[in-house]
Amino acid sequence: MRSACLLVTLAACYSPTAPQGAPCSTTLECPTGQSCYAGVCSTEPLDVDALPAIDPWAAIDGLVVRYPMDDAPAATGTVAASDPQAVGSCSEDGCPASVDGINGSGYRFSGKERAVIMRPSLLTAAPYTVSLWAWIDPEAPSYSFILAKPVDSVSNQNSFGFGLTNFQVTWETSDGSIVALIGPADFEPSDGWHHYALLWDGDRKRLWIDGEATTSQVTELIDSDLPFSLGSDVNVGVPEAHFVGRVDELRIYNRALAPVEIQGLATSSGL
Numbered sequence: 554m555r556s557a558c559l560l561v562t563l564a565a566c567y568s569p570t571a572p573q574g575a576p577c578s579t580t581l582e583c584p585t586g587q588s589c590y591a592g593v594c595s596t597e598p599l600d601v602d603a604l605p606a607i608d609p610w611a612a613i614d615g616l617v618v619r620y621p622m623d624d625a626p627a628a629t630g631t632v633a634a635s636d637p638q639a640v641g642s643c644s645e646d647g648c649p650a651s652v653d654g655i656n657g658s659g660y661r662f663s664g665k666e667r668a669v670i671m672r673p674s675l676l677t678a679a680p681y682t683v684s685l686w687a688w689i690d691p692e693a694p695s696y697s698f699i700l701a702k703p704v705d706s707v708s709n710q711n712s713f714g715f716g717l718t719n720f721q722v723t724w725e726t727s728d729g730s731i732v733a734l735i736g737p738a739d740f741e742p743s744d745g746w747h748h749y750a751l752l753w754d755g756d757r758k759r760l761w762i763d764g765e766a767t768t769s770q771v772t773e774l775i776d777s778d779l780p781f782s783l784g785s786d787v788n789v790g791v792p793e794a795h796f797v798g799r800v801d802e803l804r805i806y807n808r809a810l811a812p813v814e815i816q817g818l819a820t821s822s823g824l
Contacts, residue, residue: 613806613810613814614808615807616635616804616805616806617675617681617805617806618634618635618804619634619635619802619803619804620634620641620783620804621633621635621656621657622651622654622657622660622800622801624651624658625651626641626648626649626651626660626668627648627650630643630644630648631643632648632649632660632668632670632783634670636672638672639670639672640670641668641783642668642669643666643668643669647666648666648668649661649662649666649668649783649784649800650666654686654799654802655746655802655821656686656802657801658801659686659800659801659802660784660799660800660801662784662796662799664693664795664796664797666784666795667782667783667792668782668783669780669781669782669783670780670782670783671780672780673777673780673781675781676713676776676805677776678775678776679755679807680753680754680755680807680808680809681752681753681805681806681807681808682750682751682805682809682810682815683700683713683749683751683804683805683806684748684749684750684751684802684803684804684805684806684810684815685700685715685748685749685800685801685802685803685804686746686747686748686749686800687699687742687746687747687749687798687801688743688745688747688799689717689742689797689798690743690797690798690799691743692797693717693720693743693796693798694794694795694797695717695718695719695720696716696717696794697716697717697786697794697795698714698715698795698796699715699783699784699796699798700713700715700716700781700783701713701716701725701781701782701785701787702714702777702780702781702782703777703787703788703790704777704779705777705779706779706789706790707789707790708789709731710725710731710775711726711731712774712776712777712779713725713726713751714726714786715749715751716786716794716796717742720742721736721740721742722749722762723735724751724758724760726753726775728772728774728775729775732772734758734760734769734770735768736760736762736767736768737767740762743798747762747763748762748818748819749761749762750810750818752809752815753774755809756771757769757770757771757772758770758772758774761815761819763819764816764818764820766812783800783803784796804818
């Protein structure tokens with residue numbers, strides 16, 4: 554009994570100090586005993602200018618590419634990416650506009666813009682996770698796509714496609730035919746910003762919305778070496794089903810993220 558009491562007493566007395574300087578916000582709480590000062594956790598006000606820059610959206614392990622969407626494609630004709638080989642291109646009269654996003658700026662698609670990302674290896678048949686924020690316009694076409702990568706140029710199948718089908722969020726892949734994973738029927742995608750995570754673990758694909766697991770499906774995936782379209786689908790080699798709404802913080806990971814990691818992304822922390 555004495556040993557047990559001593560252990561309890563020591564455990565109660567020992568309270569390691571949490572490191573200061575972690576990022577904080579309305580969705581990122583500070584450790585016990587610290588408060589949020591100008592976006593930084595501390596026991597007392599700090600000289601924030603003297604601290605190293607901290608990005609609460611910093612990459613977690615496995616990030617292949619990040620599209621922060623803080624640039625102005627309509628002025629440059631390009632869509633900036635963390636990987637120079639994955640920069641997207643668009644014509645100046647067909648580029649998304651820069652608007653307020655969930656984190657800094659985002660892109661606004663009006664139903665005619667499209668960017669092409671030529672690096673096809675961003676997604677393969679190996680496990681991956683796609684993370685993005687979107688605010689789908691109430692006037693968006695009932696069939697429209699935010700991101701699509703066709704299987705080939707002679708069919709309407711996608712190795713990856715995410716958007717709307719009959720006004721419901723839909724994740725399309727192909728196992729030789731179209732495999733459509735439909736989001737919950739009671740989910741309203743046009744009532745504001747929502748976070749989407751599309752996870753493939755090598756056996757099952759799972760759709761997460763706002764940090765919550767929704768629908769899933771066991772399937773096989775067919776990959777392709779064709780480019781991505783941001784802002785539209787591509788059927789039989791022709792761009793169509795253009796998106797209407799806002800998009801921000803598109804990220805692609807080369808592994809299936811854990812639930813806590815997806816929940817972190819959905820609360821704007823990026824872990």
